Amino acid sequence: MSLTPAFLDELRMRTSLSTLIGRTIKVQKAGREYKACCPFHNEKTPSFTINDEKGFYHCFGCGAHGDAIRWMTDQRGLPFMEAVKELAQAAGMDVPAPDPRAAKRAEAAKGLHDAMAAAQDFFAAQLDAIEGAEARAYLGKRGISDAARRAFGFGYSPDSRGRLRTALKDYGDPMLVEAGLLIDPDAAEPDSDRAKKREPYDRFRGRLMLPIRDIRGRTIAFGGRILGQGEPKYLNSPDTPLFDKGRTLYNIDRASPASRQTGRVIVVEGYMDVIALAQAGFGDAVAPLGTALTEHQIERLWKMVEVPILCFDGDSAGQKAAIRAATRALPLLRPGHSLAFATLPQGQDPDDLLRASGPAAMDAVLDAAQPLVERLWSHEQSIAPLDTPEQKAALKQRLRALTDAIADSDVRAHYAHAFRERYDALFFARPAFTPTARGSGGGNGAARWQRDKRGNWKAPIGPAGHEVRAIGASGMEQRLLRAILAGLLRHPDQIALHRETLAGLPIGDPILARLADSMISASLRKETVETQGLLTILGAGEVYNMAKGMLRADTFTLTPHKMIADPDRLARDLEEAIRVMAQGPELEAALAEATRRFKSDVSEENLAEQQRLLALKADHDRRLAELAQPEDIV
Numbered sequence: 001m002s003l004t005p006a007f008l009d010e011l012r013m014r015t016s017l018s019t020l021i022g023r024t025i026k027v028q029k030a031g032r033e034y035k036a037c038c039p040f041h042n043e044k045t046p047s048f049t050i051n052d053e054k055g056f057y058h059c060f061g062c063g064a065h066g067d068a069i070r071w072m073t074d075q076r077g078l079p080f081m082e083a084v085k086e087l088a089q090a091a092g093m094d095v096p097a098p099d100p101r102a103a104k105r106a107e108a109a110k111g112l113h114d115a116m117a118a119a120q121d122f123f124a125a126q127l128d129a130i131e132g133a134e135a136r137a138y139l140g141k142r143g144i145s146d147a148a149r150r151a152f153g154f155g156y157s158p159d160s161r162g163r164l165r166t167a168l169k170d171y172g173d174p175m176l177v178e179a180g181l182l183i184d185p186d187a188a189e190p191d192s193d194r195a196k197k198r199e200p201y202d203r204f205r206g207r208l209m210l211p212i213r214d215i216r217g218r219t220i221a222f223g224g225r226i227l228g229q230g231e232p233k234y235l236n237s238p239d240t241p242l243f244d245k246g247r248t249l250y251n252i253d254r255a256s257p258a259s260r261q262t263g264r265v266i267v268v269e270g271y272m273d274v275i276a277l278a279q280a281g282f283g284d285a286v287a288p289l290g291t292a293l294t295e296h297q298i299e300r301l302w303k304m305v306e307v308p309i310l311c312f313d314g315d316s317a318g319q320k321a322a323i324r325a326a327t328r329a330l331p332l333l334r335p336g337h338s339l340a341f342a343t344l345p346q347g348q349d350p351d352d353l354l355r356a357s358g359p360a361a362m363d364a365v366l367d368a369a370q371p372l373v374e375r376l377w378s379h380e381q382s383i384a385p386l387d388t389p390e391q392k393a394a395l396k397q398r399l400r401a402l403t404d405a406i407a408d409s410d411v412r413a414h415y416a417h418a419f420r421e422r423y424d425a426l427f428f429a430r431p432a433f434t435p436t437a438r439g440s441g442g443g444n445g446a447a448r449w450q451r452d453k454r455g456n457w458k459a460p461i462g463p464a465g466h467e468v469r470a471i472g473a474s475g476m477e478q479r480l481l482r483a484i485l486a487g488l489l490r491h492p493d494q495i496a497l498h499r500e501t502l503a504g505l506p507i508g509d510p511i512l513a514r515l516a517d518s519m520i521s522a523s524l525r526k527e528t529v530e531t532q533g534l535l536t537i538l539g540a541g542e543v544y545n546m547a548k549g550m551l552r553a554d555t556f557t558l559t560p561h562k563m564i565a566d567p568d569r570l571a572r573d574l575e576e577a578i579r580v581m582a583q584g585p586e587l588e589a590a591l592a593e594a595t596r597r598f599k600s601d602v603s604e605e606n607l608a609e610q611q612r613l614l615a616l617k618a619d620h621d622r623r624l625a626e627l628a629q630p631e632d633i634v
Contacts, residue, residue, distance in 0.1 A: 012069070015055075018034045021057065024257070033049050034052075040260070041059070048064070113220075114171070116219040118167075123156060126158055157202065161202055179240055180237040181222075183201055222237050234270070260304075263305060267308055267309065267311065269318065307339065310339055323375075326339065335410060341369055377418075381395060409568075417575060470507060471506055471507060475628075478509075480580070488502075492531055495519050501582050518538055519534060522537055591613040
């Protein structure tokens with residue numbers, strides 16, 4: 001839809017900016033302008049000014065500036081067209097329709113919105129009537145205040161098949177059926193031979209009613225909670241032209257502006273969780289509508305904040321819902337956008353926690369939220385035993401499946417690296433020291449790698465005085481190390497992903513060590529490193545000649561040339577090769593220490609540790625041989 005500058009100017013002119021802003025924050029007259037405490041940052045002395053004559057607001061504290069439309073998009077969180085439509089409606093203006101069909105749909109939607117608003121008024125009135133006594137008692141039992149009751153629009157649907165239909169008869173049965181307020185029994189049984197047409201009846205009967213609103217605050221559906229015995233406990237409106245439960249979030253209209261203050265969105269399981277949190281001061285909470293969090297809802301959340309917090313119950317159902325949301329988000333991940341997961345104590349929902357321990361306990365739960373990568377890792381390693389090689393391999397396979405589901409190549413590479421680090425830490429022994437970047441001086445008691453007079457790296461002393469040997473001593477290690485460096489030369493974008501591990505490799509060959517150092521230094525100085533740029537940095541000399549030789553087509557490579565175009569294959573091969581290369585010296589140092597302990601104390605515990613490390617070393621040597629097979633040369 002194209003909106004002309006003349007239309008937008010007319011819209012701004014008809015909108016009283018101070019009145020619009022005054023609906024959300026307290027404004028005070030100050031000469032020809034208005035002042036208020038800025039809603040975009042915390043302040044005690046008003047520095048936020050509103051000029052109706054010029055039609056703009058400005059904060060001298062944080063620099064926030066804009067007109068009526070900008071206020072609706074920045075403070076209310078509305079999309080541009082939604083902001084224009086709401087302002088135009090308040091100003092009595094018609095937004096230009098792109099074509100007659102769209103205008104017809106808009107007119108039909110307007111009628112449905114009117115019907116839903118009338119239904120909301122009806123339900124609210126019934127809650128205050130005699131029949132609403134049980135519903136009012138339930139609200140009191142749940143500790144829902146009158147302010148919350150008004151803010152969230154609670155109502156009551158009488159236990160009758162036709163009270164709502166009669167009250168809204170002016171809208172006609174077809175519109176009320178389309179709005180999801182009535183059920184047409186004949187439509188539910190289109191093939192019935194029944195001769196007499198049956199009348200529609202009220203969908204919601206004998207339930208506490210909650211309006212479901214769109215981001216503009218318009219009622220588009222209802223959720224009804226049964227007060228006595230019966231199923232379902234909660235009943236939502238069906239999908240209608242106004243309502244798609246997979247695209248809607250409960251309380252989005254109130255949480256969107258609140259999230260701009262807190263920089264946070266909390267996703268909980270249900271309506272009452274949202275309301276309990278709002279009463280405790282957490283106004284930035286939303287909930288899906290009886291289904292698992294969908295892709296559309298995740299994208300909607302990301303328009304509010306980059307990392308929404310999913311806060312589900314600690315029981316089995318809550319944690320299953322969290323994992324479903326986690327796996328559903330994987331294909332959508334992009335740089336900066338993810339999910340975090342906060343887990344409530346076992347057996348408690350937000351209302352229980354707030355009643356028992358207060359808002360501070362809820363803050364603590366939210367502060368302890370796990371990143372998505374941690375939640376996935378903890379879930380995968382806990383769902384099955386990890387005692388046998390087959391079970392460990394199955395874990396590795398599950399992690400790879402998760403990684404492969406990520407569409408963004410950069411995010412996918414980082415997830416593969418993060419899972420590999422956790423996998424190695426769980427299953428592969430680590431020596432009691434950590435090598436640091438060569439020549440960096442180390443820190444925190446780390447072993448230090450230094451050059452001797454010939455330029456060779458001097459190995460540090462490991463546990464119990466065992467020297468950690470340099471890598472490259474065997475022919476297989478030498479071949480694999482050269483293949484790794486050749487791969488990084490051809491694809492220097494991979495250097496940064498493995499920089500920390502590369503810096504800790506005890507490379508024995510001084511020329512290869514200098515080549516690795518040069519690549520690491522280049523990646524630290526520049527965000528983007530190119531092969532030719534690396535060669536230029538190396539200059540003339542033996543390191544340059546070695547690098548040029550590695551780039552020849554007949555050089556041993558990890559990935560066959562026909563597969564190098566596959567970035568995923570390349571990243572996985574480099575990840576695996578660097579891991580295997582780094583583990584050799586560390587395993588040997590740990591094994592030497594375990595052997596020493598067993599000789600001095602022949603106990604079952606020390607024997608088991610030595611045998612475990614021997615098995616790991618054998619597995620490492622087998623994988624090293626596989627990676628360095630001559631037939632891999634292409």
